[in-house]
Amino acid sequence: xxxxxxxxxxxxxxxxxxxxxxxxxxxxxxxxxxxxxxxxxxxxxxxxxxxxxxxxxxxxxxxxxxxxxxxxxxxxxxxxxxxxxxxxxxxxxxxxxxxxxxxxxxxxxxxxxxxxxxxxxxxxxxxxxxxxxxxxxxxxxxxxxxxxxxxxxxxx
Amino acid sequence: xxxxxxxxxxxxxxxxxxxxxxxxxxxxxxxxxxxxxxxxxxxxxxxxxxxxxxxxxxxxxxxxxxxxxxxxxxxxxxxxxxxxxxxxxxxxxx
Numbered sequence: 001x002x003x004x005x006x007x008x009x010x011x012x013x014x015x016x017x018x019x020x021x022x023x024x025x026x027x028x029x030x031x032x033x034x035x036x037x038x039x040x041x042x043x044x045x046x047x048x049x050x051x052x053x054x055x056x057x058x059x060x061x062x063x064x065x066x067x068x069x070x071x072x073x074x075x076x077x078x079x080x081x082x083x084x085x086x087x088x089x090x091x092x093x094x095x096x097x098x099x100x101x102x103x104x105x106x107x108x109x110x111x112x113x114x115x116x117x118x119x120x121x122x123x124x125x126x127x128x129x130x131x132x133x134x135x136x137x138x139x140x141x142x143x144x145x146x147x148x149x150x151x152x153x154x155x156x
Numbered sequence: 157x158x159x160x161x162x163x164x165x166x167x168x169x170x171x172x173x174x175x176x177x178x179x180x181x182x183x184x185x186x187x188x189x190x191x192x193x194x195x196x197x198x199x200x201x202x203x204x205x206x207x208x209x210x211x212x213x214x215x216x217x218x219x220x221x222x223x224x225x226x227x228x229x230x231x232x233x234x235x236x237x238x239x240x241x242x243x244x245x246x247x248x249x250x
Contacts, residue, residue: 050167050215056233068170091229110174117175125234
């Protein structure tokens with residue numbers, strides 16, 4: 001569900017705009033065969049109508065996604081941003097949050113992925129874990145194993 | 157015992173509502189409340205609010221639905237989840 005090609009890291013001097021970030025992430029999911037070309041426009045439309053920035057403390061998260069039917073297989077793409085990108089809030093779209101961890105979800109069947117979904121959302125309570133990853137000098141592969149160990153212990 | 161119906165609303169009625177639905181069912185079971193959850197989009201929720209006792213929404217909803225509405229974003233962020241669960245259980249006990 002998460003492989004090294006599905007982790008993106010943006011150091012401080014390469015802060016993307018929100019649309020560029022979402023496009024880069026969707027392209028990785030497409031290259032991995034998890035979604036096809038219908039995914040990105042659906043995701044951008046959804047983010048515009050129902051934004052996915054989360055009002056958390058310590059570090060900001062967003063969980064951009066599209067309709068479950070658009071995923072060919074379940075996968076996630078994670079982006080770690082040294083400098084935040086603004087997302088509108090899911091529960092209060094007129095407000096923005098500063099996001100440094102973006103988890104883009106392509107879920108073929110959310111009910112089957114409920115356990116992973118639950119561990120993703122539960123991990124958001126642990127700002128320290130995600131902050132350590134954003135600031136980490138670890139290799140891509142090591143970061144992916146740390147994230148998988150946290151979110152999908154049975155796959156790691 | 158009457159079965160309570162909860163509409164669980166998010167933008168695409170799939171991802172965040174799945175997380176919230178599991179938590180609501182677990183909390184209701186612990187409290188001995190018979191509950192049925194229905195995952196819906198905001199538009200569908202408007203059409204079906206008259207069938208339900210409570211709406212828990214992860215997304216912003218405009219206007220009055222005629223039944224109690226609880227912001228469920230805590231199910232996605234974890235912040236304040238215990239309070240939200242208590243509010244939901246209290247509402248379902250009415």
